[in-house]
Amino acid sequence: MTDMTENRGGETETAAVRRSPLAKHSGGDAGSRGRTTIADGVVEKIAGLAARDVDGVHAMGSGLSRTFGAVRDRVPGGTKSVSRGVKAEVGEVQAALDLEIVVEYGVSISDVARDVRENVITAVERMTGLEVVEVNIAVSDVKLPDEEEEEPERRIQ
Secondary structure, eight states, X not given: OOOEEEOTTSOEEEHHHHHOTTSOOSSXXXXXXXXXXXXXXXXXXXXXXXXXXXXXXXXXXXXXXXXXXXXXXXXXXXXXXXTTTEEEEEXXXXXXXXXXXXXXXXXXXHHHHHHHHHHHHHHHHHHHOOEEEXXXXXXXXXXXXXXXXXXXXXXXX
């Protein structure tokens, strides 16, 4: 047996429709129903990619983390860590980031840091909707022109 009721317009609807999550609600727009959480790792990846896009940034992370990362990158099936050198603390509406970068020799460190900060804030806020309250940047090294490059990635077959 179906429970039928009459709504304000004189039309009948079943109880099943009234309880359906797909039924029309008067509780505001659909975007405000429910909660979205964003993992720290998501923000770290966005920030890592945004920081690497800045001219003058040679690499991300400390020497030790880059060494371990280079080994991990060579493992078959492994992926390059885009979040290396980035630490994020994500709340419900705000995020704070710590970045560790290596700059190219000859660039203005203060200019590179400013550009990284601007690029990271823009990317994270645009993609996540979070307010970035701070971006702390630690310059851990300078890449000199005569230093050897890290070994290029090779495929193991």
